[in-house]
Amino acid sequence: MLNEVYLISSLPALSYGKTPPISLEEFRGMAKNELSSRSFKVLDQVSIRAVDSKVRKSKVKSVFNMQLALLEDISEIRKSRTENRKAIPGHLPGSLLEVNPLDREMQIMQWQWEKLDAIATGKSFTLAEVIVYKLKLQLLFRMNSFSIKRGEAVLDSVVNPDLKKED
């Protein structure tokens, strides 16, 4: 418990939509120094990107549930497209169906951020808060990778691979 207190106190605050104040490697290093090996193993298994079934058994079942809810809605949206009908997401806000893919992705991340806030509420200075911090940090890094210049390069690498070779 004391280790978590020390770790959380020494981490910079995260704000939605802002540049990540710390790298994932730095965070991992700090966590490794402060957490017990058991807690660190749990932290290492959790990622905002994929659902890890091992997480379910841990104390952060709510993270798993959040990810599962997201996947359910994404699956529903995909299914509605193939069936040519309006999607009915059960968890995500319905407004994301009306916006472009970038805004939709941003709304999904905002939804995840808010869910993570809710998960961490009342769990101050616990492993759950450290896990939430990691997931939020991952979200910020992802958000930060959305750039027109990068997007343009990615699009060109697929659509105009010859141009890439010429460069």
Added chain:
Amino acid sequence: MATMKIKYTKTERARQKKILKISERMLPLFEAMEKSLMATILSISEKIEEIRLAIERNRRAVKPWLAVMGDEWVDISQFISVNRTITRPVDVAGIRVQQFERVDFNEIPVNEETPLWVDDALVHMREQLQLLAEIKSLEKQINLLEEELLDVRARVKLFENRRIPNAKTAIRKIGQKLQDDERLTIATAKVVKTSAVKR
């Protein structure tokens, strides 16, 4: 231009007349072919321009959400690439060319963890790749047609500037020469006859 060697015989005159007749019949055909090739090349160029505009329109439509393609979680090139362009042979202005049919893609289906934007990006990329492949195919057609056009133009010039004028000149010269020969023969015959009468 090298001077033309002419055989001043009736056979040669007949041969030159035949050449002139064929050339005058062929010239309009080649001229029509030239026009047809030029019109076809122009219409293909216009089609290429239309496709370029469509590509630009698609690009503009994607611009508001282009940034999401920079997503560090996804390597979209793994999901789609061109396997080959499928074409079929057709005759355009009498020339056999390959007409674009469709693009065969190498595609990996998205899984449940793939972000939603990937689906939209793949639709856009598929369309752009199809359009670009169609442009490439049309450009190849233009190259073939332009080669043929050069050939046809060379033929038209050959008929207009060489074959027809040469045949006309040859016919005229042979005609004059044959007429002169005929006059000379008659004059000689008259002189011989007059000398014989005097004796």
